[in-house]
Amino acid sequence: MKSAWEVARSMALWAMSWLHFLIAVPILIALAVVLDPRKHDWLQRGLCTRIAFFSGAKVVVKMAPGFDSERTSFFMVNHVNLFDPFILYCAIPQLVRGWELESHFRIPIYGWLMKRFGNVPVPNGRSPKELKKLWRLTQEAITSGTSLIVFPEAKRTRDGNLNSFEDGGFRLAQQLGVPIVPVTLDGSIRHLRTEDWILHPATITVWLHDTIETSGMKKEDVPELKERVREAIAGPLRVDEEKSA
Numbered sequence: 001m002k003s004a005w006e007v008a009r010s011m012a013l014w015a016m017s018w019l020h021f022l023i024a025v026p027i028l029i030a031l032a033v034v035l036d037p038r039k040h041d042w043l044q045r046g047l048c049t050r051i052a053f054f055s056g057a058k059v060v061v062k063m064a065p066g067f068d069s070e071r072t073s074f075f076m077v078n079h080v081n082l083f084d085p086f087i088l089y090c091a092i093p094q095l096v097r098g099w100e101l102e103s104h105f106r107i108p109i110y111g112w113l114m115k116r117f118g119n120v121p122v123p124n125g126r127s128p129k130e131l132k133k134l135w136r137l138t139q140e141a142i143t144s145g146t147s148l149i150v151f152p153e154a155k156r157t158r159d160g161n162l163n164s165f166e167d168g169g170f171r172l173a174q175q176l177g178v179p180i181v182p183v184t185l186d187g188s189i190r191h192l193r194t195e196d197w198i199l200h201p202a203t204i205t206v207w208l209h210d211t212i213e214t215s216g217m218k219k220e221d222v223p224e225l226k227e228r229v230r231e232a233i234a235g236p237l238r239v240d241e242e243k244s245a
Contacts, residue, residue, distance in 0.1 A: 006198055009056075013199045016054040020047075029113060037117045041095055044117075048089040055083055056201035057191050061091045066210030069093050072147050073179045073211060074169060076229050078162055078237070079151040080188035087185065088149055091206040097141065098149035099169070118146055122168075135172060142178055152229070160189035162234055170226045177215040180225070182232035183208055207236050 024047045031040050052059050063069070075092060077084065085098060102121035105111040115121075120137045123130035141148055152165040173180050184207035191202040209232045217225065 002198060006200075009201075010197065010199045013054065013056045013201075014197075017051050020050050020054055024050075025113075029109070032113065032116045038095065045090050048086040051086045052083065052090060052204075055191070056199050057083065057087065058201075058203045059087055059091055060203055060205045061208065062205060063208045064210045067181060067208045068179070068211040071179050071211055072142055072145055073181045074173050075147060075149045075181045075183050076152050076169060076233070077149060077183040078185055078233050079153050079156045080160070080185055081156060081192040081194055083192060084151075084185060084188065085149065087188070087204055087206060088183070092147070092149075092183075092208070094147055095145060096147045096149060099138075099151075118144075120148060135175070138172055139176055142176060152226075156194045157189070158194055160237070162230065162237070165226050165230055167222060167226065170222050170229070171219065173214045174217045174219060174222055174225065177217075179214060180212045180229055181208060182210075182212070182229045184233045184236045186236045205236070209233075209235075 028037075028040070028043060028047065031037075031043070037044070049059075072094075075088070075096065077088060089096065097118045097120065099122045100114055100119045102123050105115055105121050118141060120134070120141055122134060138148065150169040152169050153163040154166045155163060157163055170180075172178075185204060186207060187202050187204040190200055191204060192199055212225070212228065214225065
């Protein structure tokens, strides 16, 4: 049972974050019409930072000694709620975009914005033609110096635990020789649970783990690579569970 205070607080947090979003996005759209979005990436980061703040999230970034901030990479991240992209965009210290379902690109205005800003559409199907297109667009993004956020679970967690990982992102990383950075979003489940609307002020720690090289890997190495990334992401979550026990 939600208390009146939780409901009132959550309504205020949603109102502030959405108000800022609705004011800032038209400005970004106008700029995107005349400028390469790379030219005002700092504005986009500012938008994401303020949306996180207004939603009640305090973002803390922790970088492992082996994290290479200069390398264009795949950032493999656990997926918790709809604020994840905003949290990540203001936490990752380089130009970064994301894989996003192709169906989202058909949403009026939003879809054009995602395409203009350089997100890569992921097809709903898995035909050779669709996969070839995904391979090409991903390679173009990486070659241009744009790192990509990939949610290997392909869906949001309901209880904070990791779901199983899809192979697609790992196979593409191996084929293209793109390094992988495992990323843990720790605390997001306390901020907002999927299928709930109550926002709770919370500290979200973004763990940027050691960069993992994929150059020279063979397709037979993909299962081990996937497990290595999963273990890295799960590490802080297990520690958090132990502290709560």
